[in-house]
Amino acid sequence: MSLLIVPISSSFVGQPYLSWPRGSFLIQSSNLRHSYRPRRVKPVPRAALVEATPKPLPVIRDGSFQVLAVDRTDDIQAETRALSRAANASIYSPQLLVTKYTSRPIEVVRRTLQILTALGSFGFKLFLDQKNGVLDQNKRRRAAELRRIFTRLGPTFVKLGQGLSTRPDICPPEYLEELSELQDALPTFPDAEAFSCIEKELGVPLDSIYSSISPSPIAAASLGQVYKARLKYSGQLVAVKVQRPGIEEAIGLDFYLIRGVGFFINKYVDIITSDVVALIDEFARRVYQELNYVQEGQNARRFRKLYADKEDILVPDIFWDYTSGKVLTMDWVDGVKLNEQDAIERQGLKVLDLVNTGIQCSLRQLLEYGYFHADPHPGNLLATPEGKLAFLDFGMMSETPEEARFAIIGHVVHLVNRDYEAMARDYYALDFLSPEVDVSPIVPALRDFFDDALSYTVSELNFKTLVDGLGAVLYQYPFNVPPYYALILRSLTVLEGLALYADPNFKVLAASYPYFAKRLLTDPNPYLRDALVELLFKDGKFRWNRLENLLVQGSKDRDFSTKEALQPVLKLLLGPGGEELRTLVIKEAVRVTEVFTLGTIIDTYNSMPIFMRTFIANGNAAGPLMMSDAELQSMVELRAQVLRIWGLLRSSENFDPSILLPILQVLQQPEGRTLGGRVLGGITQRLAARLLQQVLRVPAVASG
């Protein structure tokens, strides 16, 4: 039988990850055994076998797979089988590592020497740079060297580098950039080993699962490498991720050694106050979790469920029957990496649209669902030909604690408000500072940096500048940045970085602000509601420009509805804790009514013939109301602003004026009238109530 080789289909060639030259070939399954000879597969228990019963091919319509009605029960059973295949997946246990490696001194010494030589020579170069005063000058070069050293030292160090690349509080920017390049262009391992791993893990021969598979990996990442294949039973294209052989062994020894260094630091290095061993344990636990591909599959499923209704997001589905602890089979995603601008544009797509989708999706992940993709580097984000943004690699997911989700939104509000005291206090809620740390020295540092940065408007602010600045402040004080926060910053910085390629003027904060505005205007959470009140009222005055801005921005968010706008605050108005707010609202209602009443008088005056005006003004040059130009100007501006806001609210189809009824009720309450204060205020307040009645078209209530 001769080896049957078929040319790769055009969709394969179009795939950007394929480094195969044109004319490369896929191996057809009937001949797989000719190109690669797998070991004989031992008979496996029946339960672990995969039935290769042919199922009908999915219908392809508009270039996308129609989702087949998957039998939920079948799916759960398949997931359970995958879980049982991963039952022996390692978990991180420092005690086990100690037991294992204390009895293997030669291995330990050999690896220690390897690491010490690599890192020692790097440290020595840094020392010389410092001595010769060229530390800053050589930063970029050294950062690139460290990236190469980590790649050479293998998966643990690649993971360590990837982790460090998210920590602006630990690494200078040059290192962050270089280390974030530790992505999917790492050394590969032999294909024969990968194929034999698939057979061993799934318990069936390769050709009973895939009708074809790429002869070499299309990508090699830190923990595994990825092949492109076609499922035999359905013909679907899939990506098959296979774990590096012996990886547990390698990272086990490395973590054993790194932990030893951690103990040393905890004991002898006083300037580092954090518990380094605990940090290492946390990190190692995450890496071990990433080694369990069934866990990754479950993460992907959870993520997919959250975004099931979002048509511009794509998350590959998992094939449980072909998944185990070391093999992950999922939908193949045809797409172009987000940093390959030209290729994206050749497909008629706009990078900025995709980045925007990424930003909106990240904000929802981080601040709404609290479950987020913690590794959104460009290799894990693809633009599909239909213009969707596809997420890959769910090995590292993270959760934002609920309190922190609100505190982050509040923090942005305080930042926009330049309320540095409140910003500093936020660090308690964000778990950056323990409650006993005094925040007062941090306030001037924040002011120094942000007063300068905020001389721009929000829409001009560069996120990276902010993050770097914040990083510099955090660096100087006893901050402990929780991992989720560092990852959030990383997510948004990555997206901003991608957008800047396409448009050097792109601003991630400007793109995010509509989301923040929407949440502020509509979220009933007390923390956010108070943040909104804080934003809208300053020194007892209502800031109409802030409201206008929030409405303009909020209405850009696709989920915004004016029907919900201001509801949390309006509800507070009638509630037991709303007394202070009621006073503010009444005062403001009086002010606005006066502005409208006086505005009408002035309009009438201005429309009169000159001789009548002279008569009414009675020789007063300042006009009938004896107002200065500045007073007049601010009155006219306020009136125009209120009208604009009213127009904004009414322009939305679903706006219902009755949402303002609570204000009317407050104005009519006897308690409210006393709060109104002055006699003139009291009269104007009644006038305000009547005006509002007219606007809302509700029957007049007799007021005393």
Ligand SMILES: Nc1ncnc2c1ncn2[C@@H]1O[C@H](COP(=O)(O)OP(=O)(O)OP(=O)(O)O)[C@@H](O)[C@H]1O
């Ligand atoms: N479903 C898929 N469709 C197409 N290509 C994929 C798919 N899954 C993975 N790839 C390719 O393989 C690369 C590596 O995959 P992945 O990031 O999941 O591996 P990893 O070992 O978890 O990597 P990392 O080092 O980032 O943790 C991706 O960047 C992408 O190029």
